[in-house]
Amino acid sequence: MDREPVEIRRVVERARAPFRELYPERVYAMELPHAGVFITGHALRLEALFRHLLDNAIKYSFTDFTVRMAVTPLDGAVRIAVSDDGIGIPAGDLRRVQDAFRRSSNVRGHDAGGLGFGLYLSRRIAERHGESIYLESREGRGTIVRVVLPPSLAPTDAQCL
Numbered sequence: 001m002d003r004e005p006v007e008i009r010r011v012v013e014r015a016r017a018p019f020r021e022l023y024p025e026r027v028y029a030m031e032l033p034h035a036g037v038f039i040t041g042h043a044l045r046l047e048a049l050f051r052h053l054l055d056n057a058i059k060y061s062f063t064d065f066t067v068r069m070a071v072t073p074l075d076g077a078v079r080i081a082v083s084d085d086g087i088g089i090p091a092g093d094l095r096r097v098q099d100a101f102r103r104s105s106n107v108r109g110h111d112a113g114g115l116g117f118g119l120y121l122s123r124r125i126a127e128r129h130g131e132s133i134y135l136e137s138r139e140g141r142g143t144i145v146r147v148v149l150p151p152s153l154a155p156t157d158a159q160c161l
């Protein structure tokens with residue numbers, strides 16, 4: 001996988017764009033760093049990772065609830081957190097739902113369905129960046145998914161083009 005300096009703000013903006021278009025009534029409280037914060041990664045794969053997390057946050061919460069995405073610089077690295085106040089994941093299912101084609105029992109009746117592949121793919125993408133995803137959830141209350149991405153040296157002018 002090719003890795004290059006990626007401006008995190010751009011990736012996050014691109015990941016959320018289709019959701020803003022599809023669900024203009026949903027509120028996206030975003031905390032974004034200023035332009036110029038770079039991590040080392042694969043821009044398209046990272047965009048896919050954040051799309052899966054946003055997709056879940058929207059799908060497993062309720063129409064008038066806010067979905068949040070925070071991007072925080074952290075000792076040179078960057079921490080991204082996607083959180084919702086939705087149906088949550090039962091404690092006993094937290095590990096399992098990160099495997100391929102696994103879904104939690106409490107999704108039944110809540111949504112129109114899913115393959116159970118998004119979190120698995122997200123974890124694999126994070127792992128290819130030398131990281132993982134970290135799930136915290138309370139059933140009936142909500143979920144937060146965090147990923148920390150490695151820092152990048154300032155890109156050269158050529159890479160900015």
Ligand SMILES: Nc1ncnc2c1ncn2[C@@H]1O[C@H](COP(=O)(O)OP(=O)(O)O)[C@@H](O)[C@H]1O
Binds near residue numbers: 084089117
């Ligand atoms: N934000 C969330 N809130 C509640 N449950 C979630 C959330 N994200 C993931 N899950 C649980 O983890 C399972 C796996 O997620 P995912 O791999 O994206 O598959 P899918 O969304 O297609 O079911 C989901 O089916 C659901 O049970």
Ligand SMILES: [Mg+2]
Binds near residue numbers: 052055056114117118
């Ligand atoms: Mg999903």
